[in-house]
Amino acid sequence: MNDRTLTIGAIGVLLLIVALITRNGDIAWMALPFLIFLIVAILQTPNLERVSLGAKRILEQTRTNGIVSVIVKLDLQNKSREPVHLFVQETAQPGMKITDGELSQWATLRAGESTELKYAFTATRGEFSWKSIRIRVSDPLGLIQSEMLLPDNTTIQLRPQIKKFRAISLRPRNTVHSPGSIPARIGGRGTDFFGVREYHPGDSLRTLDWRLTARHPRKFFTKEFEQEEIAEIGLILDARRNTELRIGEESLFEYGVHATASLAEMFLHQGHRVSLLVFGENMLTAFPGYGKRQLQRIMSCLSKAKVATENSVLGRLDFLPIRIFPPHALMIVISSLASTDRSFFQRLRAHGYQALLVSPDTIHFANPTLSQDATNQLAVRAARIERRLWLNEIAQLRIPVIDWQVDQPLFPLMRNALSRSRGQRET
Template sequence: MVRRIFLLISLAYILVIAGLATLRGELLALVVPVVLYLLVGLARAPETIQLQIRRSLGSERAAIDSPVRVTLAVSNTGPALEEVFLEDILPAGLQVRGGSNHHLLSLASGRTFSWSYDIQGPRGYYAFTEVKVEASDLFGLLHRKKSFPVHGQLFVLPPVMRIQRVAIRPRRTNVYSGTIPAHLGGPGVEFFGVRDYAPGDPPGWINWNISARHPENLYSNEFEQERVADVGIVLDGRLRANTLRAGHSLFEYSVQAAAALADAFLTQGNRVGMLLYGHYLHWTFPGYGKIQRERILQSLARAEPGESLVFADLAHIPTQFFPAHSQIVLVSPLVPADYDVLLQLRARGYQVMVISPDPVRFELAYLPKLPESALAGRIVRMERAMLLNKLRHAGLQVLDWDVARPFDQVGLAGLGRPAAWIRAIRR
């Protein structure tokens, strides 16, 4: 913009010098419009920009691609601004769906200008930082720019699919009653054993068959206590494990699974913590209930896959975060080197469940249908099947998830508690 002023000044001086050099007054007369234009423009140039800007978001949390209304109110507390350009700087990733995040207007002193627009975006955490203001005179000769810090935040949360029940059996449970079988006799639903009758036992508990066989005594049925447990969800964000194809990342499916599992465990009353394991560690401290659900969802909204030399393999999972003999749920596409680490976790007494989005099927879906890719796919699939079988034989609960199917469907079949007669056969 300063270029325009220098262009006019140069032009004016050239004409003046030419007029003086050739002694032609007409040339000097031609300078008059240029000089007058400059003077009027510069005289009305804005001295300062004094604004008060407020931003409010319709909601600080939203679902993916659902619109959120942003409202801005700009009050001019300084001198009048003849031409002012206001732009609400959007965090990268967000898109304007309705309205506009910028406006060009004339703002008189003491006036307030308000406007709203709608935004949407993919899963993520978005921090609003500033509103940029550019004011100029009506001729656009002199521009003043200023950034006003106006902070705000928006969490676009991952979708939470409802899984009715996830069957886990950690070795240690907490004191509160819940839904996890606690390997302890007492009040419950599932048959656990038989013991001597104790005064106060309800008559319905008395095992009449055994009592008839041993008439000298009465025997009562004992049920397995059900309690809540500590569950640690580990979300694998390593780039080497999470395939990226045609702009689609397998990590998004892992996030969906982690959200669904966290929701299911918290709904069952368990204490749930979450560790994001990627180019850094992000630990959400364990907790109960809806607030913890919100914390985990916000943590998942921020989660990004990344690469780090330190966390290239799972060996650096900080096990001190997880109480001894608790349940660990690893959501990871897995790489062959993870086998040893998972085995170590199991050996330390953790009950380990692995939810593994299938990277082979995911990647093959985006590859051209060539015999070579089909053959390569078969080989890699066999390797993966061997790895998963080895993990199952080591006592880990493994769910191989074809991401073409929704996680709630897969979870219902693979994670739910088997029917009583199936459990009886297994015993």
């Protein structure tokens, strides 16, 4: 039943009632076009048991990096022996921006005929999936419609755009015992000379220090080289509601997402083991891993990352399960900070993690939209002081802090901070 059917039926019946009350035959005749209109629709309504439709949604790709236009094609075929009048309608999912084409179409398909609904959409980032194709089979007048849901399982991921960073030479306090590029400050296989020790059975004769051996009769000495290993890196992206700021189309969280993607790509490209936790509405996790496959996992998590809703219980970083990260990992937290976050960083250091905070500057982001009157200027100044205090509190825990103004490039700030973070000690 739809509104049109109700309108026609109601007017027809009302006219008949008025005709009866007034005993006026002409008014009864007026009802006839409405009733016949309804009857014609009923008579032409197809029997759903005999209707057989085929539908297929085609996407040109299943994942994309960065903002691109995605073309969606919906192929509909009439597999029944009779013509079918149908209405197909697609619903724009949240975050989709339709750039071309139409989302709905009325069509009459003769037996074996097919039609195509084509549209293009774009989105900043996200995962879009379709579980069914909704088709309404109708009479030619569109009065009596029956809905058919055809199964479909199509998904596309629009992943954040990666800004490629050059390699940053890390000097973490701890490394993973796996060959890499970071001097591990322990003897083993490598290229840089590390020291000399007494020969142990099994040592290669190539590494014997012949000069020292010659000076000490009856003793052998082996040269040791500094082992080069990889780093264990944990990325935490803060997606709490109280740290998000949206001005028009721009979102501060999106800058954080893009920074996380770029950092993950850089670290994985250098061969490090990287894990990710998005702390927001749903906690999304990519457990530690290496290589391109891990990058795909991280990008998949980032494409699904959403800012938590107002009602989310995860309002404090204290609820973050830091133990999912391997011990002594270098933790990079991307968060624009809230007033209660200091205790989380204390906990992080207490658990022995080396940490770095990348904090997108909310005040700098919002400032251009604020009017420059005296009250606002005073408020901005107060907010800056408050933020500076928060950052200083975290810096006092010997955690390098990057106060990132999002219109500035992140790479030089990261390079400076990571090269300085070598001396970070237990508190």
